[in-house]
Amino acid sequence: MLENREGEKVPEVTFRTREGNEWKDVTTDDLFAGKNVVVFALPGAFTPTCSSTHLPRYNELAPVFKANGIDEIICLSVNDGFVMNAWAGDQDANNIRFIPDGNGEFSEKMGMLVGKQDLGFGPRSWRYSMLVKDGVIEKMFIEPEKPGDPFEVSDADTMLTHINGEASLPQRVTIFTKPGCPHCARAKRELRDAGFKFEEIELGNRGLSYSTLAAVTGAGTTPQVYIEGQRIGGADELTDWLKATA
Template identity: 70%
Template sequence: MLANKEGHKVPDVTFRTRVEGEWKSITTQEIFKGKRVVLFALPGAFTPTCSTTHLPRYNELAPTLKANGIDELICLSVNDTFVMEAWGKDLDAANITLLPDGNGHFSAGMGMLVDKEDLGFGKRSWRYSMLVNDGIIEKMFIEPEKAGDPFEVSDADTMLDFINPSAKKPDHVSVFTKPGCPHCKRAKQLLASKGFTYEEVALGSHGLSYASLNAITGRGTTPQVYINGKHIGGADELEAYFKKA
């Protein structure tokens, strides 16, 4: 059974990382001392749930978490530093520190190192999240021990709700664009001026076509803006939306 380590110190481990092309050793003392840190651990970089949901949502909620007293957000996985660095760049996870537990020493010390040989992964971390205050584990959310890769409690929203249940979460904004579109630029500038962060989905990127755009939005022009699941429309409609707000 996976042990809950609340009230215990984090394991004393030295991580081998790369900083600006040079090897650098970082200790848990350096990472956690005098800070309030959220760490979430997952089975592997570039894996589906980790890449589409777990890390991106923490990255999205990072400003809100930091506004509620969190000094740093860390994503830990039993991968080497080169893989973690490439994954962070691929996801543009600028708000998250990606920590390579390449030898699994931290995960083992947490009692979270599990065998995933059936997937060809070898030893990996179980999925969990924790709030660490000056090196002491204040709260842990450990995924239930069942088959597959459960993802029910270690998500960013659960952590934020624990830290501050009344915290206002950022709006979900998606903008469908195409390269060189002046109206797309105008819509993005308007969103930025109103303090909105947004996900940009560009035509021609990752297989998105005009047919896909029409199927999703019901229109064949760009930009198309969605806020919290509501279809706002193009740049002119976005301006009208903000005037009414």
């Protein structure tokens, strides 16, 4: 049975990390002493839920966590430093610190090391998140012990609600673009000038095509801008929307 360790100190472990082309030992004191830190642990780098939802939302909300007193957000997995660094680069998650628990020592001492031999993974971390203040675990959100890979409580929004239920969230903005499109460049510039961070989906990248654009947006031209799920439209429509909401 997975144990909630609220009120306890984090285990003393030395992690073998990679910085550039060199090994660097990082201790739990280095990570947690004198700081407010959010940790989210997951089964593996490059795996579907971890890559599509768990990690990206923490990265997206990192500025909000910082504004609410969090010094650092750590992603921890039972993977080696090479894999974790490659995943960080693939995800472009510059707001997150990736820590490899390569031997599973930290996960085991946390009581969160589980067997995933049925998937060919071997020992891995159970999915959970925790708030650590000066090395002491204040709060843990542990996924329920169910078959598969449950993802119900260790998400970024749940943790942020615990820290500050009234925290102001950034609007979710997505823009469909194509290379060399001047209207796309103008739309992105106007979004940045207005203080919006956005997800860019570029046609021609990873098999995305005009068929994709038409299927998702119902339109055949770029850019196409969505804010909080609402289709704003192209660059001219975005300009009008920004003026109306200023």
